[in-house]
Amino acid sequence: MGLHAALAVHPDSGMGAAARIAGTVAHRLRRHVDRLDLLAANTVEHYRALLAESRAAGLDVLVVVGGDGAAHQAVQFCAGTDIALGVVPAGTGNDLARALGMPADPLTAVDAVVAGLRQGRTHRIDLGRAGDTWFSTVLCAGFDAAVNERANRWRYPRGPRRYDLAILAELASFRSREVCIRTEAGVHELRATLVAVGNTAWYGGGVPICPDARPDDGVFDVTVVGQATRRELIRMLPSLRSGRHLDHPAVTTLRAREVSLSGIGWPAYADGEPLGTLPVSVNCVPRALAVLG
Incomplete structure (x- = not known):
């Protein structure tokens, strides 16, 4: 039997x-x-049904055209299997494609996917898991999750600018809160502004919140921004795009295979998708996903 591929297109992406x-x-x-x-599907339920039909017919490769929401659904399907995932970025954030080193231009990215198909070139990356949900990029809680929630409600502007404006809007109302961070190395209790658990470096359309995170090292990089005033956050914002926020005295970094977050009322997002509110526990699953490239 020859190579069986599926092309998943989310028409609303980007x-x-x-x-x-x-x-x-x-x-x-x-x-x-x-x-x-x-x-082609605009609902998660329809998408999953179509994928199940392809899998039953012996699917080898899934290529997804869309943004991080589309990639997130594809990860749920491919995780823990030998079905390889190819990502063609055509959404707002495209952070998984960025972490995989895919070209930003979608048609150039198709060429990279085709090269991987032609040469049979795949490799495996780690994934995070929160209960029954897999994530490939970053799980965030606190200020950044609130920003994500706000940005998801807006249809305009497109691209990273949407996240930048959502940050400014959220600054007006957000307050730091008590949070407890448990890892296999110990417990950290503090008043914090945000916690980001990174399997990869980027979220929010190219913000390297966990700049040293690598999806093939078997651990998460965790960035914690402690209690910070609105003025301090505003001063920190320009450094986020360059990764220099790690130098700020309010920022702490950890590395861990397992992370549990608890607090009152904080929203949590993974791959830009809502996970509800804290508490949440996640673990890093090495080599859980096969990817083209």
Whole structure:
């Protein structure tokens, strides 16, 4: 049996960008696979049903065209299996594609996916797991999760600018809170502004909140911003895009395989998707996902 691939397109990703390039992506993929299933869905339930049909037919590779929300759903499907995932960035944040070293231009990224298919080039990366939910990039709680929640309610502007504006809006109302961070190395209780648990470095459309995180080292990098005033946060914001926020005296970093966060009322997000509120416990699962490239 030859190579069986599926192309998952989320038409709403990137304000329709995914839908606009879907035909071109499919055309390029067809030349290098024996079977290509086209999966287009705007609901998670429909998407999962289509994926289940492809898996039952012997799926080898899933290529997803979309943003981090689309990639997150694909990760839920491919995690813990031998089905390789290819990511074509066509969304707002594209942080998983960035961590995988994919070109920012989606059509150039297709060429990279095709090269991986042609050469049979895959490798495995770690994933985080929170209960039954897998995540590939960053789990965040506190200020950054509140920003994510606000940005998700907006349709405009597109791209990283949306997150920048959501940060400014959230600054007006957010307050630091008591949080307890438990890892295999010990317990940290403090008043904090945010906690980010990074399997990879970036979230929020290219913010390197955990700049040293690597998805193949078997551990999380944890960035903790302690109690900070609104003025201190404003001063810290420019350093986030460069990773220099780690030098701020309010910032602490940890490395851990298992992390439990507890506190009152803090929202939690993983891969930009809501996980509810604290408490939440996560563990790093080495080599849980096969990726093309």
